[in-house]
Amino acid sequence: xxxxxxxxxxxxxxxxxxxxxxxxxxxxxxxxxxxxxxxxxxxxxxxxxxxxxxxxxxxxxxxxxxxxxxxxxxxxxxxxxxxxxxxxxxxxxxx
Numbered sequence: 001x002x003x004x005x006x007x008x009x010x011x012x013x014x015x016x017x018x019x020x021x022x023x024x025x026x027x028x029x030x031x032x033x034x035x036x037x038x039x040x041x042x043x044x045x046x047x048x049x050x051x052x053x054x055x056x057x058x059x060x061x062x063x064x065x066x067x068x069x070x071x072x073x074x075x076x077x078x079x080x081x082x083x084x085x086x087x088x089x090x091x092x093x094x095x
Contacts, residue, residue: 067092 068089075085 064092064095 071080071085071088071092074080075082080088
């Protein structure tokens with residue numbers, strides 16, 4: 001019985017030491033991350049304070065013209081037949 005008690009006590013001591021060391025490492029690492037956050041925070045807030053300028057929105061007519069130009073290029077390249085071109089053109093203009 002004394003050997004069993006000694007083994008349990010040794011396991012408890014090792015487990016307690018491992019837990020204490022693990023907690024200390026975790027706290028130190030959290031402190032390092034917090035310092036890094038403080039160092040880089042002004043850079044991030046500056047970047048966040050200036051959102052990128054929005055791109056000018058294309059009007060629906062500009063989009064249709066662009067699609068029709070691409071469609072014409074495909075027809076000129078021989079990718080689309082005349083019937084396919086007309087069908088797609090009427091679909092674009094109807095939308």
